[in-house]
Amino acid sequence: QVQLVESGGGLVQAGGSLRLSCAASGRTVNSYAMGWFRQAPGKEREFVAAISWSGNSTYYADSVKGRFTISRDNAKNTVYLQMNSLKPEDTAVYYCAAVLLTTAQSMGVTSQEGYDYWGQGTQVTVSS
Numbered sequence: 001q002v003q004l005v006e007s008g009g010g011l012v013q014a015g016g017s018l019r020l021s022c023a024a025s026g027r028t029v030n031s032y033a034m035g036w037f038r039q040a041p042g043k044e045r046e047f048v049a050a051i052s053w054s055g056n057s058t059y060y061a062d063s064v065k066g067r068f069t070i071s072r073d074n075a076k077n078t079v080y081l082q083m084n085s086l087k088p089e090d091t092a093v094y095y096c097a098a099v100l101l102t103t104a105q106s107m108g109v110t111s112q113e114g115y116d117y118w119g120q121g122t123q124v125t126v127s128s
Contacts, residue, residue: 002026002117004096009122012086016126020081022096022119033104034072034079037112038092038124048094049081050109053101059109064090086126093121 008020022034035050049070050059058070067086072079079096097115107114 004119006122
């Protein structure tokens with residue numbers, strides 16, 4: 001019903017910037033909140049940022065707040081993650097995900113348990 005494809009990952013030096021994109025396809029009558037998660041080798045997948053369907057509400061992990069910005073363009077069916085002041089510890093595979101608005105409203109957006117759809121991931125590597 002919904003397919004998500006991430007892009008924009010790559011290799012950057014510490015202090016640099018990168019913008020990730022997540023394109024959504026498929027038609028549905030339901031509205032979704034969108035989130036970004038990341039997973040480093042040997043570690044659990046962790047929450048990074050999320051945005052409401054309207055874009056009026058955003059949420060960030062403490063580790064990225066002030067450096068990362070999530071946004072969405074519903075007309076383009078795309079969500080973005082602007083990453084500035086990148087650190088080596090930001091190195092991970094980044095995934096975008098979609099959660100039904102009703103689920104997000106009742107269960108929150110920071111846990112991956114409630115998300116219905118996931119992209120394939122894009123690698124972000126930050127060198128020191």
